Amino acid sequence: MRILFFDTKTYDKESFEKQTGNYPAIEIDYLKTDLTPKTATLAKGYDAVCAFVSSDVGSDTMDALHEAGVKLVLMRCAGFNNVDLEKAAAYGIKVMRVPGYSPEAVAEHAMALALTANRRIHKAYVKVRENDFSLGGLMGMNFYQKTAGIVGTGKIGAAMAKICRGFGMKVIAYDVYQNPELADFVEYVTLDELLASSDLISLHCPLMDNTYHLINRETIAKMKDGVILVNTSRGGLVKTDDLIEGIRARKFFGVGLDVYEEETKNVFEDRSDEILEHSTTARLLSFPNVMITSHQGFFTEEALAAICKTTLDNAVAFEKGERNGNEVEERQ
Structure with missing residues (x-):
């Protein structure tokens, strides 16, 4: 099987090349350019393409991949909201993903963001670098005995719930499906109850039609004053303009x-020499109680290794005509 790998970073190539020796039937060519309708034509002669959460795998790209003869799209990530599944099904193009790689990696990063926003670690770092050892603007609050609200209790949300429990927090959750692993210490409540009761809200749900802009002016108004909000899931869960309005109204502690x-144009790119005109990101960064990282929640050695293995296993399963549960199919 020949795979064309798009949007290759050094760490991607190193991670995959460590494991390709275990898959002698797979040949991978790496491109730095990302997958778009124009670059999809480069896949002619390949059996599969490997794409990421920031890739354009929409309608026009699917058209181009079909014309190129591609039969498989390997998403080296859990998310697939950037994939036109209807077109893929119509063309007989299989889409496979990595549903779980290291839930602990993302959950640990979520808590790191929560702690940073709470204790203003990003501000403290800059102050001390300038020999300013005063404590002004660095006041935080204890997480101990506070309430953590977990929205979405799949593998990552469950890992975050366990971390919060370790901090001595009361943990409540909202999900359509209750995770039996959490029955001993998590109380499931309605979304409105979670918003009204939580001191820390952490988002761990997929981006779908019914979760798009889940956090908006109305849901923000239902939150406690002084709440900390963390999102390590998908950007579209939060309506940014409403979030900025809430920050300016001092609704959020952090x-x-x-x-x-x-984030699409920013993810994993160095744009330090550019002027980001009309940048929502710049507006968010102007607030002292906001901490932003560049989609790095997954970025641990263990997670990358798991992503590589699952992606290559997916390719093998497809080649053998087997189903392994990682197929992504259009919802009926």
Whole structure:
């Protein structure tokens, strides 16, 4: 099987090349350019393409991949909201993903964002570098005996719930499906109850039609004053303009974001020499209680290794005509 790998970073190539020796039937060519309708034509002669959460795998790209003869799209991530599944099904193109790689990696990063936003670690670092050892603007609050609200209790949300429990927090959760692993210490409540009761709200749900802009002016108004909001899931869960309005109204004690609506052009790119005009990201960064990272929640050695293995296993399963549960199919 020949795979064309798009949007290759050094760490991607190193991680995959460590494991390709175990898959002699797979040949991978790496491109730095990302997958778009124009670059999809480069896949002619390949059996599969490997794409990421920031790739454009929409309608026009699917058209181009079909014309190129591609039969498999390997998403080296859990998310697939950037994939046109209807077109893929119509063309007989299989889409496979990595549903779980290291839930602990993302959950630990979520807590790191929560702690940073709470204790103003990002501000403290800058102050001390300038030999300013005063404590002005660094006041935080204890997480101990506070309430953590987990929205979405799949593998990552469950890992975050366990971390919060370790901090001595009361943990409540909202999800359509209750995770039996959490029955001993998590109380499931309605979304409105979670918003009204939580001191820390952490988002761990997929981006779908019914979760798009889940956090908006109305839901923000239902939150406690002084809440900390963390999003390590998908940027589209939060309506950014409403979030900024809430920050300006001093609704939030702190906000930690590893994902945000404007991130597509920024993810994993060095734009330090550019002037980001009309940048929502710049507006968010102007607030002293906001901490933003660049979609790095997954970025641990263990997670990358798991992503590589699952992606290559997916390719093998497809080649053998087997189903392994990682297929992504259009919802009926």
